[in-house]
Amino acid sequence: MSGHRCGRCDKAGVVFEDLPGAGTAFAAAPSRISVLLIEDDDGDALIEQELLLEVAAIEVQRARSLGEARPLLADVSCVLLDLDLPDSQGLEGVRWLQQHVPDIAVVVLTGLADELLGAAAVRSGAQDYLVKGHVDGPLLHRVIRYAVERRQAENVQLELLLAQATARENARLTRGLLPAPLIADPRLTVATRYRPGGGQMQLGGDFYDLIEMPGGWLHAVVGDVCGRGPDEAALGVCLRVAWRTMVLAGQPMAEVLAAVQQMLEQERHAERLFATLCMMSVRPDRRSALLHLAGHPPPLLISPSGVTELVAPVSMPPGISHASRWPATEVELGERWTVLLYTDGLVEGRIGTGSERLGSEGLISGIKSATSGADGTAAMPSVEQLLDGMISRAQELNGGDLDDDLAVLALDYDGRES
Amino acid sequence: MRGHEPVAGTAVVKLPTEVDIGNADHVGEQLRAAAAPGVMVVVADLTTTKFCDSAGVRQLALAHDKVADSGAQLRLAVAEGGSVDRILALIGLEQLVPQYPTVEAALAAPPERAP
Numbered sequence: 001m002s003g004h005r006c007g008r009c010d011k012a013g014v015v016f017e018d019l020p021g022a023g024t025a026f027a028a029a030p031s032r033i034s035v036l037l038i039e040d041d042d043g044d045a046l047i048e049q050e051l052l053l054e055v056a057a058i059e060v061q062r063a064r065s066l067g068e069a070r071p072l073l074a075d076v077s078c079v080l081l082d083l084d085l086p087d088s089q090g091l092e093g094v095r096w097l098q099q100h101v102p103d104i105a106v107v108v109l110t111g112l113a114d115e116l117l118g119a120a121a122v123r124s125g126a127q128d129y130l131v132k133g134h135v136d137g138p139l140l141h142r143v144i145r146y147a148v149e150r151r152q153a154e155n156v157q158l159e160l161l162l163a164q165a166t167a168r169e170n171a172r173l174t175r176g177l178l179p180a181p182l183i184a185d186p187r188l189t190v191a192t193r194y195r196p197g198g199g200q201m202q203l204g205g206d207f208y209d210l211i212e213m214p215g216g217w218l219h220a221v222v223g224d225v226c227g228r229g230p231d232e233a234a235l236g237v238c239l240r241v242a243w244r245t246m247v248l249a250g251q252p253m254a255e256v257l258a259a260v261q262q263m264l265e266q267e268r269h270a271e272r273l274f275a276t277l278c279m280m281s282v283r284p285d286r287r288s289a290l291l292h293l294a295g296h297p298p299p300l301l302i303s304p305s306g307v308t309e310l311v312a313p314v315s316m317p318p319g320i321s322h323a324s325r326w327p328a329t330e331v332e333l334g335e336r337w338t339v340l341l342y343t344d345g346l347v348e349g350r351i352g353t354g355s356e357r358l359g360s361e362g363l364i365s366g367i368k369s370a371t372s373g374a375d376g377t378a379a380m381p382s383v384e385q386l387l388d389g390m391i392s393r394a395q396e397l398n399g400g401d402l403d404d405d406l407a408v409l410a411l412d413y414d415g416r417e418s
Numbered sequence: 419m420r421g422h423e424p425v426a427g428t429a430v431v432k433l434p435t436e437v438d439i440g441n442a443d444h445v446g447e448q449l450r451a452a453a454a455p456g457v458m459v460v461v462a463d464l465t466t467t468k469f470c471d472s473a474g475v476r477q478l479a480l481a482h483d484k485v486a487d488s489g490a491q492l493r494l495a496v497a498e499g500g501s502v503d504r505i506l507a508l509i510g511l512e513q514l515v516p517q518y519p520t521v522e523a524a525l526a527a528p529p530e531r532a533p
Contacts, residue, residue: 224472226472226473226475226476227439227472227473227476228439271480271483272476272479272480272483273476274472274475274476274479274509276472276509295508295509295510296508297508314508314510315510316509316510316513316514317509317510320475320479320509320510320511320514321510321513321514344471344472348469348471355435355436355468355469356468357469357501359501403438403439404439404471
């Protein structure tokens with residue numbers, strides 16, 4: 001076919017603006033397809049271009065090699081690829097396109113003798129193949145349009161698979177960050193909540209855990225790795241497991257915190273990444289607890305006498321500076337109490353459109369109104385209702401989902417004889 | 419908001435009303451860039467900042483390191499008793515980065531005051 005000569009085709013990337021009907025007339029056509037013909041044989045190229053010109057909705061450029069094609073690929077939605085090019089033989093070209101421009105549909109052009117190669121090209125990622133000399137305009141148009149549609153469908157499918165993989169990965173990390181606590185003490189009720197921030201895909205580094213020791217001590221922790229994303233979440237899992245391991249090994253709480261700090265310093269992926277922690281160890285008699293705060297908001301105590309913050313000295317969070325002392329504070333709880341350990345995501349939601357945030361004051365006043373009836377008598381909701389009410393109120397005030405992730409661990413104790 | 423008189427060897431970086439995960443990296447870059455040759459003191463002006471989340475705190479700590487690497491000192495100007503003051507106090511950032519109630523106080527403090 002090399003006997004066919006065509007002056008128009010001598011330049012690479014020819015756009016047929018010099019032909020009648022090309023250019024502006026094409027621009028008005030709906031859903032134009034931009035096709036790049038990669039064909040080194042001028043004769044074959046002429047025939048193929050003439051066929052393409054029969055179809056008004058297709059705009060053609062030509063390249064003689066993959067090298068020539070490279071700068072032209074940006075605006076192309078379909079490539080017609082000859083399998084015998086100066087810089088690419090057989091399926092190499094298909095693989096190169098798959099690797100470098102996976103969004104572009106590829107239709108392979110084969111000779112009658114190597115039709116099997118066409119089928120192999122499809123297995124390598126091409127959308128379709130055509131046998132040279134057995135093509136007319138309408139067939140070519142149909143094949144190109146089908147290839148483009150199929151490539152788009154494949155891309156959508158791929159995005160869906162990636163989203164599903166992300167969701168599975170998030171679920172795995174979530175299980176690592178947020179275990180289901182088991183408590184044997186019948187006087188205690190545990191409730192937990194976690195909400196990812198900024199849309200459902202944005203997992204953060206918030207975590208919680210709870211361990212009831214054989215001697216009756218109950219250790220609870222809520223932590224928050226600053227920032228958000230899978231790396232922060234994975235670090236949160238590390239810290240929670242370090243905490244759990246040390247607690248189960250029966251280590252004193254100062255040693256537990258020192259180990260969490262060491263874990264953070266050694267496992268973090270970025271400088272100055274820090275994690276805040278609130279840790280509470282409830283005594284076996286359940287009337288009081290030891291509280292450790294490391295850069296973390298204090299927990300709330302809800303008792304028959306009201307709602308208050310459990311005040312304790314705050315040490316610097318692991319990661320900001322290397323702490324060697326972890327002061328503990330004894331806090332009185334009483335005979336009947338609910339304690340909420342939470343991360344700042346719960347109180348950093350906005351109030352309306354300004355920059356004002358809910359804050360712990362807003363959280364406390366919300367709980368106060370939820371736990372007292374209009375006549376001032378106690379109308380204590382269940383701890384599950386309390387958490388749901390708290391989170392939905394924060395979201396309502398924020399005018400939608402909260403930006404940061406949030407974790408809440410609630411412990412509810414009723415020591416009265418039933 | 420009136421500007422501050424330029425003081426030789428100092429740079430004042432006005433921080434936005436809110437510093438959070440969305441703009442914290444940018445704020446950190448601005449603070450690091452302010453430690454140009456000849457600058458001994460960089461003041462992060464948080465006096466009109468109403469909110470700073472943990473990502474923002476981390477960038478302040480990072481900026482402290484980078485500014486120190488450049489041979490200068492980072493200082494924070496934070497309105498006393500405000501919401502940012504409370505957030506920074508909770509994390510204890512003042513133990514790392516010196517904090518002053520106004521930009522003027524931050525600029526006037528003697529050099530290399532130990533945090």
